[in-house]
Amino acid sequence: MRNAFRLRTLLLIVLPVLFFIPIYWTFVIAVGYHGAAYHLPPVWTPLFHWGPIIYVLTHTHWPRYVFNTVGITAATIVLVLFTSALAGYALAEIPFKGHSLYFLLVIGVMMLPQQALLVPQYVVLFHLHMLNTYAAMVIPFAANSSSIFLFRQFFKKIPVSFHEIARIEGVSTLRYIFRVAMPLAKPAVATSVLLTFIAAWNQFQWPLIMTNSPQIQPIELALSHYMQTYEANWRELASAALIALSPILIVFAFTQKHIVQAVAGGDLNAKD
Template structure:
């Protein structure tokens, strides 16, 4: 009887997982189907659930917007933001985990409190600030404000707090400074956590829309998400072309996550090990 109950529960769990997976997969599948059908098929009822291979939709949508410029902008912004976030997260996380200084707990609590502030609340004062320093419609406006990740600092702090204190004591006996200890031991040991932060920041930067939409006005510095919104505004009735644009703007970051999801999960688990501290 117990074995039967376990099997039933296993079947129920699998069914729930399948349903949840379909909820996430079906919208993207529908976009792919629409991108490969004609305009008439995309409006047909009942819907056409199978693609018909109209790849000309991709060529048409690609020719109607400066997508190469958008992709170049996005890659540059995402890479520089990721590198800057890794740098600040590594040093800030290490400092919060291993060093003693006045107000340490208060400062860290303030960092965590930032995560609770909605971004929209700060849009107007941030816009005024960027306008005053002449950073509107620049790469800097899309990079510098996101060069420090609260999530990254928290994750690296938890990771370094989980390292045995004996490692640092042994490094001190060998005459190593904190910086040398961090570079020669901390960075290699924190590789999973660093990869997690890099993926988190890169994907967040790639998917960023509201901030660059408000802070930029020229395609020469705008990312793909803003380019997609511009394309929607000018080609809003071209559902097949719009769907094609959605596919090739979403697919790169989706493939990146699928390739690196194992490292992402390892980093989360590694950072979580420090929660007991």
Template sequence: MAKRTVRNLPVHLLLIMGSVSMLLPFYWMVVTSLKTPLEALLFPPTWIPAKWQFSNYLEVFRQIPLWRYLGNTVLITLLSVAGILFTGIPAAYAFARLRFPGREVLFMLLLALMMIPLPVYLVPSYMILYRLGWIDTYAAMIVPWIVNIFSIFLLRQHIRQLPQDLFDAARIDGLSTLQTLLRIVIPLCRAPIATIIVFNVISSWNSFFWPLIVTNSDHIRPLQVGLAYFSREQSTNYTLLMAATTLSIIPLVILFFIAQKQIIQSQARAGLKE
């Protein structure tokens, strides 16, 4: 074992160099967030704060409604992901196991829809939300996003691979379609459902373009949009900006460390399936 490590020494050296460049921006963000404004502007810069200024973090909460942004993001993320499961699981089951005329055509249409980029439907979506009086509401950030076609696709592939015997047995036992879905399909889809939850939490948490466009007032903005506006308003206040940014990524970084194996493996699988 030790021998192999020695032989791999150059490989490790390269990988460590790469890792340092990956981590440096994060390190610099945290270090700057703990400096005094004066020390942050020193050149050459200091690697460890001379005076640890934890009060930057308190100052961020005084300047922007960060709890509010966070709450908005949590609300939007939870409801969107719940919606994606609510619409996605039944739809995937229907596509995978039920026979109805036009099934394949409809599925192909869905896949084609997935390929159409955001700008093509963004402008008229804005008009529709405007007519509905939804601009600057949570509904505008949630309702259009409670269907995720890729999630339906992923689940359908999984449900198709379940053994037919299960479904035959369910029919013989007199289970209705809904009962089959709740008692057989969902318990056997834990892994793809977890993948879907993790992916959609990340993308919903990080989404920027859509909420930027459909919100106007500060109190409704999610974290990403709030942070982006803060960075424009305080473009030279680096210590506060870095403190706010650090706070904004902590929840997802924690999620990532808890579920990293799952996230990375499911990404690899999702990539290979297409």
């Protein structure tokens, strides 16, 4: 028994460390000396040479890519909150005709296999003249089933009288949703923001297909191109990867409990 307990404790420490090594290593190489990547046995301590990262941020197009990703992510989050709050409210409170049909449509979107839709989606964007635009990076992801359901679930918990008093006082439904219902559904807002942030920041395949303009490409796509061109330049590559990784790592560090719970209870169709 005692030995089994010790073994489990050991595994509980060692396994998480193993999972973290690749990320840690990205950091070590990015801030290490030139050629650290090829050193055998590997170097494990970071040297804190910030030079390469500063170089990447100042002498390349990376600021532009970071700007693109930040813009796309921010816009997606704002739009997702907007559309989800409205649709979630309609599903929670308004008995409109076709209510259940729309409910099915929202569930259905979660079930559509993304990889099988890329060809027709490309054609649609082509005909809408949306290829190579920021809009193409944002608008298709401006509505999100799990966020809609999340908002619906939280709006249902708000007492009916909250909306009725607003009706009596002449407060419009939109104003009520944004000033009263949404602030009262903070957990839904937080979860939606986090999940949308992660999904939008990590976008790769979509921009790969829908844009070939370096002006719009987000950081992941830029990384992929960069990787194929400068494969040998490990330090710069690791620095660029670190730039792409850091926001996720920082956000995760502060909200990991929330994210893990959100994923376990909400976003079950998370794509690889």
